[in-house]
Amino acid sequence: MTFLGMPRGTGNLTGTPFPTAARAALGDAQLRRNLAKATSTIRAKRASVVAELPDWAELRAAGAAIKDAVLADLDTFLLRFEAALVERGTTVHWARDATEASRIVTDLVTATGTREVIKVKSMATAEIGLNEALADAGVTAIETDLAELIVQLGHDRPSHILVPAIHRGRAEIRDLFRREMPGVDPDLSDDPRALAEAARSYLRHKFTTVDVAISGANFAVADTGTLVVVESEGNGRMCLTLPRTLISVVGIEKLVPTWQDLEVFLQLLPRSSTGERMNPYTSVWTGPTEGQTSHVVLVDNGRTATLADPDGRAALRCIRCSACLNSCPVYERTGGHAYGSTYPGPIGAVLSPQLTGVDRNPTLPYASSLCGVCYDVCPVAIDIPSMLVHLRERVTQTKGRTAESAAMRSLAWFMSDAKRWRRLLRSARSARVLGRRHDRIGHLPPPLSAWTTARDLPRPPRQTFRDWWETR
Amino acid sequence: MTDARTAVLTRIAAALTDRPTPAVPRTYRRASGPGDPYLFAERLRDYRAQVRLVPATDTAQAVTDALTEREAQHVVAAPGVPAEWAPRATRAIPDLAGLERTDAVVTACRVAIADTGTIVLDHDAPDQGPRSLTLVPDYHLVVVRADQIVAGVPDAVAALAGVRTQTWISGPSATSDIELERVEGVHGPRTLEVVITLP
Numbered sequence: 001m002t003f004l005g006m007p008r009g010t011g012n013l014t015g016t017p018f019p020t021a022a023r024a025a026l027g028d029a030q031l032r033r034n035l036a037k038a039t040s041t042i043r044a045k046r047a048s049v050v051a052e053l054p055d056w057a058e059l060r061a062a063g064a065a066i067k068d069a070v071l072a073d074l075d076t077f078l079l080r081f082e083a084a085l086v087e088r089g090t091t092v093h094w095a096r097d098a099t100e101a102s103r104i105v106t107d108l109v110t111a112t113g114t115r116e117v118i119k120v121k122s123m124a125t126a127e128i129g130l131n132e133a134l135a136d137a138g139v140t141a142i143e144t145d146l147a148e149l150i151v152q153l154g155h156d157r158p159s160h161i162l163v164p165a166i167h168r169g170r171a172e173i174r175d176l177f178r179r180e181m182p183g184v185d186p187d188l189s190d191d192p193r194a195l196a197e198a199a200r201s202y203l204r205h206k207f208t209t210v211d212v213a214i215s216g217a218n219f220a221v222a223d224t225g226t227l228v229v230v231e232s233e234g235n236g237r238m239c240l241t242l243p244r245t246l247i248s249v250v251g252i253e254k255l256v257p258t259w260q261d262l263e264v265f266l267q268l269l270p271r272s273s274t275g276e277r278m279n280p281y282t283s284v285w286t287g288p289t290e291g292q293t294s295h296v297v298l299v300d301n302g303r304t305a306t307l308a309d310p311d312g313r314a315a316l317r318c319i320r321c322s323a324c325l326n327s328c329p330v331y332e333r334t335g336g337h338a339y340g341s342t343y344p345g346p347i348g349a350v351l352s353p354q355l356t357g358v359d360r361n362p363t364l365p366y367a368s369s370l371c372g373v374c375y376d377v378c379p380v381a382i383d384i385p386s387m388l389v390h391l392r393e394r395v396t397q398t399k400g401r402t403a404e405s406a407a408m409r410s411l412a413w414f415m416s417d418a419k420r421w422r423r424l425l426r427s428a429r430s431a432r433v434l435g436r437r438h439d440r441i442g443h444l445p446p447p448l449s450a451w452t453t454a455r456d457l458p459r460p461p462r463q464t465f466r467d468w469w470e471t472r
Numbered sequence: 473m474t475d476a477r478t479a480v481l482t483r484i485a486a487a488l489t490d491r492p493t494p495a496v497p498r499t500y501r502r503a504s505g506p507g508d509p510y511l512f513a514e515r516l517r518d519y520r521a522q523v524r525l526v527p528a529t530d531t532a533q534a535v536t537d538a539l540t541e542r543e544a545q546h547v548v549a550a551p552g553v554p555a556e557w558a559p560r561a562t563r564a565i566p567d568l569a570g571l572e573r574t575d576a577v578v579t580a581c582r583v584a585i586a587d588t589g590t591i592v593l594d595h596d597a598p599d600q601g602p603r604s605l606t607l608v609p610d611y612h613l614v615v616v617r618a619d620q621i622v623a624g625v626p627d628a629v630a631a632l633a634g635v636r637t638q639t640w641i642s643g644p645s646a647t648s649d650i651e652l653e654r655v656e657g658v659h660g661p662r663t664l665e666v667v668i669t670l671p
C-alpha cells in the first residue's frame with residue numbers, strides 16, 4: 001500500500017500514550033467539572049442553532065462533497081491558489097514537514113529584525129511547533145487569543161480546540177495573570193470581565209507596537225487567493241490589520257475551490273463550533289492588504305500521506321469546529337491533554353495517527369468507544385467511527401503484536417473497572433460495532449475479537465444511548 | 473534534493489492514484505432574496521448590539537441622537553459617508569494614535585444578513601474605510617439601508633463576489649474563554665450600534 005511509504009508529519013502530534021495520560025486526567029476533578037459544563041453548554045447551543053436551519057442535512061452533504069472535490073484534485077487547486085496569490089503580490093512558500101515550515105517562518109521573521117511577533121490562534125502553527133522554533137531563534141511569540149494567552153502564560157498546553165484553557169478555573173487564571181502578565185493590577189479580581197479587560201490592555205500595546213503577525217486560515221479560496229479567518233474576540237482583526245508583515249501558515253487541505261463555496265462553510269462552521277448563528281468577526285482578505293507585506297506558507301506535514309489512504313483521507317475534510325469533541329463521552333472524561341497531540345478528541349484520534357503514521361500514535365485509534373455521535377454532529381460528515389476501526393487494523397498490520405498490546409492496554413483500562421466499562425458500553429458504538437454491525441467484527445484486532453466471542457456483551461439499541469446521552 | 477513545492481506536488485500525484493470525482497449536491501437553500509429588517513434587528517439585539525429602526529428621511533437625526541447619547545467628542549466618519557449623517561465628524565482617516573483617541577466611528581456597510589444579524593464591510597468602499605478605522609475606536613455606528621439586507625448567508629456571499637477585503641461583524645466582540653462565561657467587548661469595538669433605515 002502506497003500510504004505506508006509516504007513521508008510522515010512531524011511536530012506536536014504525539015505525546016504520552018493515551019491510556020497513561022487519560023488515567024492521570026481522570027484524577028483531576030476540576031478538569032472534569034469544567035469540561036462537563038463546557039461541553040454540555042456548547043452541545044445545547046449547537047443543537048438549537050442547527051435545528052433552525054431546515055437544510056442542515058443538505059449543507060452538510062455539500063460541505064463534505066466540496067472538501068472531497070478539493071482533495072480529489074488537490075494539486076490542481078493548490079497551483080491555482082498559488083497563482084492567484086502570486087498575481088496579487090503575496091509570496092508563497094511550501095513546506096514538506098513541521099521542521100521546514102517552522103524554519104521558513106522563523107527566517108521570514110528574523111529577516112524583519114523584530115524580536116516579537118503577535119499570533120492569531122492557529123492550530124497549524126501549534127502543530128508545527130512554531131513558538132518553540134521562534135524561541136530558539138530568540139523571537140518571542142505572543143498568543144493573542146485570550147485562552148491561548150492563558151495557556152501560554154501558564155506554560156501549559158491547550159485542552160480543547162475552541163476553548164483551549166477550559167481546564168483552568170477563574171481563580172487560577174487571576175493568579176496566573178498577577179504573576180505573569182507585565183504591568184497587571186496587583187489587586188486584579190477573578191471576575192471574567194476583569195480578567196478579559198486585563199488581557200485587553202496588555203495586548204492593546206502589543207497590537208499597536210509589534211510589526212509582524214502570524215496567522216492561520218480557516219479557509220483558503222483556490223480561485224481568488226482569498227484567505228478567511230473566523231474568530232470572536234477581535235484579536236484576529238488586530239493581528240491581520242495593524243502589523244506591516246503578515247505571515248499565514250496554511251495546511252494544504254484548507255482550500256475550497258471557489259468564493260461561492262463559502263456560502264456552505266460560513267453556515268456550517270459557526271453553528272457547529274460555538275453554537276452561534278454567526279461568529280462575531282470574520283476577516284476576508286485577498287493578497288497583500290493596505291500596504292502590508294504578505295506571505296503564505298503551505299504545509300504538508302503528513303497530509304499527503306493521509307490523502308494516500310482512500311479509507312482515511314476524509315479526515316482532511318475537517319474544518320476544526322470541535323463539535324466532535326463536545327459530543328464525545330471519552331473526551332468529556334479525559335480532556336484534550338490525554339490525546340498528546342495538537343488535535344484532541346475524536347478528530348485527533350483519526351487525524352494524528354494518520355499525519356504521523358500509526359506506528360507513532362498506536363493507542364489513539366483506541367481512544368474511543370465507537371459510539372458514533374461524533375459522526376452525527378460532524379458538519380462535513382466524517383465517519384470517524386469507521387475510520388477508527390480501519391486505523392486499528394492498520395495498527396495491527398504495522399506493528400504486529402507490540403502495538404496491538406499497547407493499544408489493547410488502552411481498551412483494557414476502560415474494561416478494568418466494571419462501572420466504567422458498563423457506562424462506556426452503554427454509551428458505546430462498540431456495542432453497535434459488536435452487535436449491529438456484524439460486518440465489522442472481523443475487522444477488529446484479534447485479541448478483541450477473541451475477547452468478544454468469549455463473552456456475551458450487552459447490546460443496547462442505539463436509541464438507549466441517545467436518550468441517556470442527551471438527558472444526562 | 474528537489475524543492476519542497478515539487479516534492480509536495482509529487483506526493484499528491486502519488487497519493488491520488490484513484491482521483492475520485494465527487495459531484496457536489498447543491499440542494500441547500502441558495503438565494504432567498506431580500507431580508508426582513510425586523511428579523512435583522514432582532515438578531516442584532518440577540519448579540520446585544522444597539523439598534524435603531526428609522527425612516528430613511530430620519531437617518532441624520534438618528535446618527536446625531538446616537539452620538540449625543542454616547543457623549544462622543546472625537547467622531548470620525550469614513551470619507552464617503554454622506555455629509556449630512558454626521559456633519560461635525562472628521563472625514564480624514566487618522567493615524568493609529570489618532571484612532572486610539574477617537575471616541576466613535578461612523579460608516580455605511582456593503583450588505584447585511586437578516587438570518588444571522590451580520591453586517592459586512594467592504595474596505596475598498598469609501599463609505600466604509602480601511603480596516604483599522606472600524607477596529608481601533610471603542611464605538612462603531614453603522615448605517616444599514618433596508619435594501620442592503622439580504623435573507624441568508626448564500627445571498628450575502630453572492631453579493632460579495634470580487635470584494636477583496638471584507639469584515640463580517642455579528643455583534644460586538646466577545647469571549648467565552650474563562651469558564652465559558654460570556655464577556656462582551658474584548659479587542660474590537662465594545663459597542664456596536666446599528667441604524668437601520670426603512671424606505
Ligand code: SF4
Binds near residue numbers: 272319374377
Ligand atoms: S471532525 Fe468534524 S466535528 Fe470534529 S472538528 Fe472536524 S469538522 Fe468538526
